[in-house]
Amino acid sequence: MDKLKLEILTPNGVIYDGEAVSVTLPGEEGEFGVLAEHSCLTTLLETGVIDIEKEDKSVESILINWGVVQVDEKKVIVLVEGAVAIRGATEGEVAKALESAKELIESIKDNNPAIATVTARLESAAQNLL
């Protein structure tokens, strides 16, 4: 299967740089998935979770609070304001990541109903890891 190159950048550095089979992004008008060879697209992202499916079928989730994505045939570049990756080798690390993710959500002073869904998504992503 074709792979796409994915880069996720924050003002404090790169949070993800690697290859992926598919990536699901929380677009402004709804969630959308991107596979390799996707046509060019630039759009805004809102608070949500980016799901990255890797070659070994594992899924990595990254929480973002705002972003803009630029897609072309070979590459997906996501610029985000704040991001927390839900990953870790041990239970403790995952719990810690989840904690900081929740902090990020709380910092968004917005009554967006989507936030509740985002929190639920986060917890299930963390569950899958354990």
Add this chain to the structure above:
Amino acid sequence: MANLKDIQRQIKSVSNTQKTTRAMKLVSTAKLRRAEELAKRSRLYAAKMNQVIAEIAGRIKCNKVGGIDNRCFIEIEDPKTVDIIFVTADKGLCGGFNIQTIKAVKKLLAEYKARNVKVRLRGIGKKGIEFFKYNEVELFDSATNLSSKPDKEKSDEFILSSIEDFKDGKVDALYLVYNGYKNMITQELHVNKVLPVDTTQFECGEAKQSMLEVESQDEEKMLDSLVDRYVQYAMYYSLIDSVAAEHSARMQAMDTATNNAKEMVKSLNVEFNKARQAAITTELIEIISGVESMK
């Protein structure tokens, strides 16, 4: 000839100062490394952000009749009110680092005063704020502790009011003045005009990167929300760049201070030895003349 004890005391005091300055240099070196690393990582984001904004703005500029219809991108020829945000350090002992920024701000102030433009000065960093307060220049707004510990959220908040005032038409231009990092031994003063965004650099690119699913109305909405982030990021970047520059300036200043102290101890030692010899000579003469008189 100076007193022997006085010289000894002076030598001790100078070498103690030397110890302090050397320690400060080491601390700054360590901090500089970290700050430099952060700035380097952040630059990747800056490059992509510029690219995205240039692409969208460029497309609107070229494809739409009348160009970009957004206040943030239209040059105002006759500004009435201008916001100047300056970034200085919270601490001194870093050579001419703060003074350079202050001088640049003063120059800008004088320029606008001559043109009868109202300037709202917004300061970040204790040193600059103290300077303008002492000189009785009114500060519109100020923040401390932000330049020594850059925080994205706080910096966003700080600049947001300027962005909003600009969009409301209360302010016609926004400048960012700070001393940035160039390399280990040089700092570079930046006077950046962040708003309105300079559109001359945006070119009508090839239609290769077409936005199939985005309509032109959305494009403008996107640009509007992007420009906020863009300016906020410019603010944040100026802070982290300034921290790196501050540490490099302090490192240098402390290095020079250590070397100067070394020189001083050396010359004081020479003086001390001379004084010691003189004292011995005097003593000898006294003894000899005492013996002579006894004969």
